[in-house]
Each structure stands twice: as C-alpha cells, then as structure tokens.
Amino acid sequence: MFRPRPDGAVATIPVEVEGRVVRVPAGASAAAAVLLAGLTSIRDTAIGGGERAPYCMMGICFECLAEIDGVPNRQSCMIAARPGMRINRQSGARPAPSGEIE
Amino acid sequence: MTVDLAIVGAGPAGMAAAVLAAELGLDTVLIDEADAPGGQIYRAVESARETSPKASPLGADYLAGRPLAAALRASAAAYRPATMVWHIDPDGTLSLVSEGRGEAIVARHILLATGAIERPVPVPGWTLPGVMTVGAAQILLKTADLVPEGRAVLAGQGPLLYLVAAQLVRAGAPPLAVLETTPRENYAAAARHFGGLWAGRRDLAKGLALMLELRRAGVAVRRGVRGLRALGRRRVEGVAWEGGEIAADALFLHEGVIPNTQISLALQLAHHWDEAQSCWRPATDEWGRASLANVAVAGDGAGIAGAASALLSGRLAALDAAQILGRIDRAERDRRALPIRAGLARERAIRPFLDALYRPSDTLLSPADEVIACRCEEVTAGQIRRAVRLGATGPNQVKAFVRCGMGACQGRVCAPIVGAVIAGARGVPIAEVGAYRPRAPYKPITVGALAGVEVGPHQIAKPN
Numbered sequence: 001m002f003r004p005r006p007d008g009a010v011a012t013i014p015v016e017v018e019g020r021v022v023r024v025p026a027g028a029s030a031a032a033a034v035l036l037a038g039l040t041s042i043r044d045t046a047i048g049g050g051e052r053a054p055y056c057m058m059g060i061c062f063e064c065l066a067e068i069d070g071v072p073n074r075q076s077c078m079i080a081a082r083p084g085m086r087i088n089r090q091s092g093a094r095p096a097p098s099g100e101i102e
Numbered sequence: 103m104t105v106d107l108a109i110v111g112a113g114p115a116g117m118a119a120a121v122l123a124a125e126l127g128l129d130t131v132l133i134d135e136a137d138a139p140g141g142q143i144y145r146a147v148e149s150a151r152e153t154s155p156k157a158s159p160l161g162a163d164y165l166a167g168r169p170l171a172a173a174l175r176a177s178a179a180a181y182r183p184a185t186m187v188w189h190i191d192p193d194g195t196l197s198l199v200s201e202g203r204g205e206a207i208v209a210r211h212i213l214l215a216t217g218a219i220e221r222p223v224p225v226p227g228w229t230l231p232g233v234m235t236v237g238a239a240q241i242l243l244k245t246a247d248l249v250p251e252g253r254a255v256l257a258g259q260g261p262l263l264y265l266v267a268a269q270l271v272r273a274g275a276p277p278l279a280v281l282e283t284t285p286r287e288n289y290a291a292a293a294r295h296f297g298g299l300w301a302g303r304r305d306l307a308k309g310l311a312l313m314l315e316l317r318r319a320g321v322a323v324r325r326g327v328r329g330l331r332a333l334g335r336r337r338v339e340g341v342a343w344e345g346g347e348i349a350a351d352a353l354f355l356h357e358g359v360i361p362n363t364q365i366s367l368a369l370q371l372a373h374h375w376d377e378a379q380s381c382w383r384p385a386t387d388e389w390g391r392a393s394l395a396n397v398a399v400a401g402d403g404a405g406i407a408g409a410a411s412a413l414l415s416g417r418l419a420a421l422d423a424a425q426i427l428g429r430i431d432r433a434e435r436d437r438r439a440l441p442i443r444a445g446l447a448r449e450r451a452i453r454p455f456l457d458a459l460y461r462p463s464d465t466l467l468s469p470a471d472e473v474i475a476c477r478c479e480e481v482t483a484g485q486i487r488r489a490v491r492l493g494a495t496g497p498n499q500v501k502a503f504v505r506c507g508m509g510a511c512q513g514r515v516c517a518p519i520v521g522a523v524i525a526g527a528r529g530v531p532i533a534e535v536g537a538y539r540p541r542a543p544y545k546p547i548t549v550g551a552l553a554g555v556e557v558g559p560h561q562i563a564k565p566n
C-alpha cells in the first residue's frame with residue numbers, strides 16, 4: 001500500500017509482519033510496517049468479519065488493532081517498530097479462555 | 103507526586119505552555135502519548151531528514167516546530183513521552199500508564215492541549231482497506247518517509263487537502279487526482295468575510311501557491327464533487343462521484359479538523375456547539391479557563407485556529423496558570439499577554455473566511471441509511487434513525503439502543519456522525535441533541551497496569 005519515498009530515511013529496523021521480514025526507518029510505527037509490507041488488511045472485525053486496515057494513524061479510530069509480539073488488540077499506529085517485533089493480523093473477537101474459571 | 107501544572111498533549115500549545123510555565127517558576131509536567139514532542143502538526147519534527155525548507159517535502163511551516171521542540175528539551179519542565187492519561191479526576195489527580203505501568207500524579211492546575219482530530223467522512227465504502235484520512239498519509243510521510251503506492255486519490259476539502267497533495271508531489275508521489283467537495287454555495291458565504299482575507303493574506307497566498315504547485319505537477323483537480331463513494335470488494339479499487347469514476351489504489355479523505363474533546367467531555371466541562379466550525383468545543387474564557395476552576399484548555403482542542411494560534415494560546419494559559427498559582431500578579435500577566443493577544447488576532451483573522459469556505463455540506467455527516475456510521479460496532483445510519491423513531495433523543499440513548507460508540511474507539515470517530523444523524527431524524531439542531539459522554543479509561547488499559555498504581559491518601563475513596 002505504501003512505499004519508501006525517494007531519498008527518504010534509511011530503513012534500519014527489521015520487523016516481522018505475518019512472518020515476513022520488512023525493514024522500516026527509525027520512528028515508524030508498527031502500523032507503518034504493515035502498510036509497507038503490503039498487507040491488504042490488519043484484522044477482521046468482530047461483528048461482521050469484514051477486513052480493516054489502519055485509517056487515521058493517530059490513535060483515534062482503533063482500526064489498526066493487531067497482534068504484536070503475541071499480544072492481541074494493540075493499537076499498532078501508536079507503537080514504535082522495534083527490531084525483531086512480530087506483528088500479526090488478528091481475526092474477529094478474542095476467543096474466550098478455555099477451561100473453568102476458578 | 104504533586105506538581106503545580108500538568109499539561110496534557112505535546113503539540114504547539116502544550117509545548118509552548120510548558121516552556122513558559124517552567125520559565126515562570128511553575129513545577130510543570132508535560133504528558134504526551136507519542137514518543138517525541140510535536141503533536142500531529144509537528145509530528146517527528148526533531149528527526150526531520152531535510153532541515154532546510156527548500157529541501158524538505160514537508161515545507162517551512164512544518165520545520166517551524168523544531169525550535170519549539172528544542173526549547174521544550176532545554177526547559178525545566180518534566181516531559182513525559184509515551185505516557186497515556188487514562189483518567190483525570192476533577193480534584194486534580196491524573197491517572198497515567200507508561201510502558202504498561204500505572205501511576206498517579208496530582209496537579210494544582212491542569213491544561214488540556216489535546217489538539218484536533220480529523221472530522222469523519224462517512225461516504226459509502228469508507229471502511230474498505232485502502233481508504234484512509236489525508237492526515238494519515240501525512241503522518242506516514244512525517245514519521246516513516248512512506249508515500250502511497252500506485253494511484254492515490256485525495257478527496258474532500260480544507261487547507262490540509264492541498265497541503266498534503268503538494269507534499270506528496272514534492273516527495274515523488276504525485277496523487278492521481280484531488281476531488282474537492284466544497285459546496286458551490288460556500289463561495290458566496292466565504293466572500294462575506296472579505297475583510298479577514300486582507301489580514302490573512304499571507305495564509306491565502308500560501309494556499310494559492312499550493313494550488314499552482316499541483317497544477318504545474320499535472321495533478322487533476324476536480325471541483326464541486328458530490329456523492330463521493332469508495333468502490334471495491336476486499337479493498338478500495340476506485341472512486342466514484344455524481345457523473346464520474348476513476349480507478350484508484352488508495353483514497354484519502356479529509357473534511358477539516360475538529361477539537362479532540364474526549365477528555366474535556368469526560369471531565370464534564372461545559373461545551374457548546376460551534377455553528378461556524380460545525381463541532382463541539384469546551385467553553386473557555388480569554389485565558390482558556392474552562393468551567394472547572396482548576397482546568398484550562400489551549401490550542402485546537404478549544405476551537406480550531408491552527409498551529410501558530412495554538413502556540414500563542416498555550417502561552418496565555420501558562421501566564422494565567424502562573425497568576426492563579428501566585429507566581430506573577432494580575433498586572434504582570436496582563437502586561438505580558440498584550441503582544442500575545444495581538445499575535446492571536448493576526449493569526450485568527452482568516453478563520454471566518456476558511457470556516458465559511460470549507461463548511462462541510464449538510465449531508466456529509468448524515469449519510470444514507472446503508473452507510474456505516476460507527477465503524478467499530480458496524481452500526482449504519484439507518485439503525486440510528488430507527489433508534490430515534492423508537493424514542494431515543496440523543497447520542498447516549500442511541501448508544502444504549504444500538505451500541506454505536508461502544509466499540510474500541512469509544513465514539514471518537516462516530517460522535518459527529520451520530521449527532522448529525524439524530525438531529526436530522528428529529529428535525530432539531532445538533533446543539534439540542536447533545537454529545538456522547540465519554541468515560542474513563544480514555545483508552546483501554548490492562549488490569550495489570552491498573553493494579554500497579556500506588557494509591558496515595560488523596561485517592562482513597564471517600565464514603566458518601
């Protein structure tokens with residue numbers, strides 16, 4: 001969806017988006033990495049299952065919710081990309097924990 | 103921890119207020135969610151790759167944020183980046199989360215400098231991946247040096263639309279087209295504010311230069327666009343309007359900015375409906391003081407006036423805080439405010455013209471029944487209208503009926519749409535319909551962060 005601009009900052013930070021390594025410049029958010037990786041969407045909605053991707057990039061809309069380093073529902077546009085960060089799509093509502101609650 | 107002044111938001115208003123307040127001897131803390139100062143307008147300004155206005159695709163007005171950020175870094179004010187305020191108690195207690203850890207501070211005075219958000223643009227297809235805001239494209243350019251890939255269309259209206267289109271041209275990614283939605287009748291309404299045009303001629307000249315830049319770059323600009331729609335199945339594939347259609351890989355929408363009132367509304371400060379800017383804003387006096395004695399609001403969060411005005415209003419609020427807390431007397435406050443007020447009058451001169459010219463069309467925020475109004479809970483405008491027919495009179499009731507505003511964004515995006523749809527359905531002004539009452543936590547936090555808060559005596563609940 002996005003590409004580096006000519007003469008732009010050098011991409012030095014490797015992150016994994018859906019298992020694929022992409023490099024982003026310092027200061028980029030996890031959501032920016034997702035857009036650079038060319039993913040169509042970052043999540044399926046909990047209600048209708050429709051695909052969504054980042055919309056506002058400034059922490060307002062929560063469309064960029066993603067699984068980051070194993071933790072779901074992170075607001076990826078507000079989280080700086082860090083070396084080795086794993087960013088994954090998330091699907092629908094979080095499954096209820098299995099087993100009895102004591 | 104107790105401080106004299108806590109400022110929320112490190113944009114131009116918050117930075118300027120923090121620097122001056124610290125200079126006046128106030129023990130000041132500036133809290134901001136981002137990793138670096140600047141707010142949205144000066145986002146990542148410290149790390150701008152090109153620092154000369156000629157070389158930077160973002161231009162001189164953006165780089166003007168650099169000295170302000172440097173002044174903040176050099177200031178005695180405590181700057182707390184990457185910190186989210188999730189609750190403010192009227193007694194002055196601010197609850198924070200930073201790096202997953204909770205914390206509370208108590209402030210004798212609070213300044214909200216939470217800035218603006220983009221007005222939602224609920225056109226058919228606006229939830230499709232590949233449809234974003236114009237501001238989002240600019241943030242990607244500022245923070246990550248990224249530009250849209252393929253055919254990009256910018257649609258809507260307002261100064262930011264042309265600015266970002268020109269910035270993309272300079273960054274080597276000229277948009278395919280700019281579709282301007284300014285209603286034709288706005289031109290006549292704006293012409294009535296001709297007096298302000300002369301005072302604001304510098305801003306006007308900048309706007310005209312941007313349009314010329316687009317023309318030279320061969321960007322197609324279409325005016326008077328109505329009935330905008332995003333087309334596509336799994337992602338945006340095109341843009342259509344009354345009488346036209348083009349294939350596109352990305353669509354960026356913009357219909358101006360509105361105050362970010364999430365915290366001011368949650369604090370239940372008095373707000374009023376600003377007819378000229380079509381938005382709610384907190385009621386403030388000439389110093390930015392709000393309806394709670396210990397709370398003030400500065401910058402675009404108190405009404406849209408732009409970055410230069412925000413900086414000045416931040417300084418006024420800092421002077422007032424210093425007077426309230428006994429660091430300077432009234433006479434000194436008033437004397438120091440004089441040149442600031444003169445600057446504010448200059449900066450605000452063009453606003454009535456811009457507000458009238460870029461007033462969103464009446465139908466924009468009250469879309470057809472099948473259009474999604476609340477993106478989080480996937481509630482359509484039609485469902486909201488049905489709730490009104492069943493007797494819901496305002497946003498908070500409609501929320502209980504159909505769950506709009508109850509999702510992850512807590513109504514930040516849909517609030518203006520829900521208000522307009524209800525007002526339209528009831529046939530009353532939006533002012534009468536009211537606004538959502540947001541609640542803490544202002545953003546979702548983990549129980550772990552909550553559990554980590556150290557509780558001081560001031561926080562132990564009083565039995566009532």
Ligand code: FES
Binds near residue numbers: 031053056063064077
């Ligand atoms: S893209 Fe809107 S909150 Fe992240």
